Amino acid sequence: MIDNYEHYITKNIKAFYKRRLFSPIVYIIILAVLWFTFSLGDILSPVKIDNSVSFETAYKDSDRYVRTDLSNLYFTGYTSKAGNDIKGYYYYCMRDGRCSIVLLAPSTCEEGLPTIEKLSVVGKIVKGKDTYTKFITGLSADLNWDETGLANTVSNYYLNEPEYHLKTTILMFTFYFGTLGYAVISLIFYTLCIFFPIFAPVCQNLVVFGNPHKMLAEAEEELATLPQLATEDMFITEHYFIMTSPYGNAIVPIKEILWIYKYSTLHKFLWYHFSISYTLHISANKHIYIHCPKNTKSDIDGIIDYLAEANHNILVGFNEENRLKVQTIQGKPLHVERLLARKKGSKKQN
Structure with a gap:
């Protein structure tokens, strides 16, 4: 049992958010590695190259995704298929003094126009493999050229427009930047709560009951001077119930508590039952709900007995009658209660 509870709530709030820093930091690092490993910047903003390149x-030069202007393209008569569907149409044009191959999407070339005078296209530069080799083999036979001779004339690197999946790219970057933004915001918020614990939700929830600063200070003082009951991570002082666990923190005035009950969870692996844990559920005024998981039955029973004695209006035990009573007592949704409480506070200051 801890003897010194000086600033114990604040210390636990800081510790809780320090532990939570790990996930967004690791996720941001993973996204950064993916950005540079797969050249995601090129996908997002394809490099512009001209005909001299x-x-x-x-x-x-590591420019995989490019934007370029093409002129005088001629259809080779060959297509690239995915199953029975035509994926693209092979065209050739002159570029940097050499014959270059471009695989165009069906919509771009209107499913195989014989010639295209000018075209601006975005695609991925690909090194020819099996499908491309078959195309070169077939083209050389059509031209009565030696395959090696054609390979010396035609570059083994070609522009593949269908490989630049616009819809997939949009979805991918929406997810990428959406989750990145969430991770960054989480990181900033966690850091803010570490340096200024009063901004943590556990403290801000108190706004519906009064001034969060004063109530946090009062709870800290009562816990440091004379806690009425203390378990490993649950405490009762003269006016407050306090939880400081790895799963979260909570502070609620005892006079605001409406309903308390415990819920048991059987932990098992396959057919073996190895433990039972208990969760304390607390419902308070203004739609405040607190869950204290993974506690022992004796600790929770002690907390319930003490709270019921401290506030005789508290409903004890889970049943439909108590649920309906609490539902009747509860008022507006929590976000409305918070808004009204903040408005009242600002009017008093003015």
């Missing part, structure tokens, strides 16, 4: 040169 060959696809092979751009590829070797």
